């Protein structure tokens with residue numbers, strides 16, 4: 001557990017970067033610090049491992065005051081992922097990852113084995129072990145940065161915009177891997193980002209900061225979306241927060257309808273029919289066809305792949321999106337193995353959303 | 368004339384005795400090595416410290432303006448001032464060593480300073496962030512990253528020292544410069560030219576050795592070889608989200 | 612002081628000679644290095660070849676080059692042209708790389724903006740690349756100037772007259788005034804060259820003068 005108690009940081013030039021901040025990052029959870037550029041996120045993070053010394057207040061790690069710890073030793077026990085990776089250019093990927101274990105006095109062999117293991121955990125091929133940072137893509141560098149922080153298996157991780165320098169597709173992938181990894185490792189993580197979507201996706205709880213280093217609101221993501229405390233948070237959280245909040249509501253039991261299907265190579269029996277769902281041999285949906293458009297048996301090229309699919313029991317947001325994005329108007333629902341279980345219409349999902357809203361409002365409780 | 372130089376270079380008398388090529392070459396290498404070691408002992412720690420701490424940058428500027436002092440004049444002045452107070456070989460050697468060290472210090476100092484100064488602040492920050500103490504930051508990050516510039520400073524100093532050590536013969540020292548100075552004094556062009564060829568060859572060999580050492584000690588991650596951006600492995604997009 | 616007074620004419624004569632021997636190679640060297648460096652900046656293979664051979668030339672000790680010059684260009688052994696040509700070689704060797712790097716230091720977006728505005732190769736060189744490369748080239752020229760002044764003094768040992776003669780004279784007679792005069796003269800000359808280059812670079816880069824000074 002990391003606890004900030006009335007922490008203030010005023011730089012030598014008089015800038016107050018963090019102002020009387022009190023918050024707790026619980027053990028085994030991801031706490032995200034989010035806010036506009038210059039609001040003091042990095043300063044907050046770097047005060048934990050004393051890369052920056054607070055002007056006032058205390059920071060406790062598992063009840064112990066960090067001011068009383070020896071900085072270098074404390075940092076070795078804490079993973080730190082630096083904005084833009086900050087890899088050592090003269091060291092190979094493997095040696096970069098093995099930095100902290102070597103500082104802790106591990107022997108070469110153990111360090112090597114551990115580094116290879118971590119390299120694989122962050123989703124990189126062992127072939128990259130001998131490369132130098134300049135030979136990696138931005139996304140690979142950021143993964144190596146995460147691997148380096150993980151190498152000595154520290155209980156606490158400090159991460160400063162670790163996924164900022166990559167394109168949206170890679171970022172999404174890094175986020176998914178990060179969540180999978182965290183599910184395995186259960187670290188206490190303080191995570192900095194300026195991207196509210198990333199904060200909501202990754203955080204067990206999210207601390208929104210405003211310029212001047214004030215904490216505007218600290219809440220689990222669903223609550224942040226449903227109950228922003230003021231205009232600043234509401235504005236920062238964004239306009240489509242009502243829709244995004246659905247991402248945190250599970251879909252109740254759906255009135256599923258059976259869907260007639262085709263496989264590639266078949267010809268539809270009813271050539272006049274409207275949209276028809278095509279599946280593979282394990283009943284996984286591939287796409288939609290309109291029999292009227294066909295000149296023979298269905299080929300892969302005929303498929304309309306516009307629709308998303310939702311997993312049964314997933315969030316209301318995914319279910320609604322499946323219905324809205326389907327060319328046929330029928331949202332595809334699959335089981336966890338990806339096999340088709342049925343379809344659902346958008347009005348039916350909207351009815352569920354409304355029901356969900358009413359029950360919540362009546363319970364008077366927050367989501 | 369080329370023939371005459373060749374004859375001088377290949378005659379057996381040029382290769383024997385105290386004035387023979389092996390002995391003169393050894394002397395020349397000896398002075399150069401001594402000067403470089405002394406200059407490096409002064410300039411490397413100083414430059415590294417300036418680059419590391421950011422203090423005393425003006426020292427680098429001062430050292431660089433030293434380059435404008437004509438080494439020949441400095442050598443003569445030091446010899447005249449110091450020789451009366453010294454005895455034996457030192458009387459010749461010390462003024463030379465001082466003059467040449469002053470010549471070698473600026474490039475080494477600038478190289479060491481610029482090398483450490485140019486270390487990516489992110490790498491330095493990361494080193495601190497993973498829990499390196501100041502000494503470890505210096506040893507594991509700043510020094511290795513400074514090596515390319517530090518080495519080129521050392522090599523450039525070595526070239527200048529080898530070239531300038533020839534004028535030491537003018538104040539009575541040995542080395543390959545003897546052939547140049549004595550040859551000019553006696554109008555013996557083959558000897559002068561032969562000496563010049565030898566100095567040029569020696570400088571070339573020394574620089575090649577320097578290049579080889581540099582290639583060995585500098586991490587490929589910091590040079591062209593390691594910098595080519597390798598094929599970017601594009602990760603596959605997770606396929607669960609979109610389909611159908 | 613009395614020595615100085617009695618020899619002023621001779622001293623100025625030598626300083627003038629020194630300025631020629633060190634200065635002319637700077638101008639000729641720059642004139643040669645500019646096209647070579649420009650070529651190297653546009654062609655990677657030429658860059659490697661030119662920078663490598665420049666590095667090799669630079670390893671040849673000055674005294675050795677002075678002595679060997681007659682063999683290469685067929686002059687007489689005591690001809691001052693030997694010194695001028697040798698110093699020019701040094702200057703070119705030092706400047707080729709600087710010019711190539713200086714011309715490459717023009718930011719890519721500026722370069723493509725120039726191309727987009729329809730600048731041809733030569734117009735772009737004269738109106739964009741060269742002006743923007745001036746600071747880097749000037750700093751290389753300053754290094755060349757200072758080292759030229761110092762190296763030229765060595766030419767006294769092979770009988771070419773300039774301020775180095777005062778050094779040799781002072782040493783041979785163990786007489787301080789000419790020696791000190793020679794050293795100070797070299798320093799002042801180096802300072803003068805440096806000042807002229809700095810001034811020239813300032814004149815050529817009015818856009819850099821804005822906030823500073």
Ligand SMILES: Nc1ncnc2c1ncn2[C@@H]1O[C@H](COP(=O)(O)OP(=O)(O)OP(=O)(O)O)[C@@H](O)[C@H]1O
Nearest residue numbers: 011013015017036037038039040041042043044194
């Ligand atoms: N060393 C420093 N000296 C003075 N002011 C500083 C220093 N470091 C940061 N600041 C100021 O403190 C404030 C907070 O900076 P900080 O780096 O913590 O912001 P941030 O939230 O991480 O921003 P970003 O999202 O852009 O990284 C800013 O106004 C910044 O200008």
Ligand SMILES: [Mg+2]
Nearest residue numbers: 041042043083
């Ligand atoms: Mg930041």
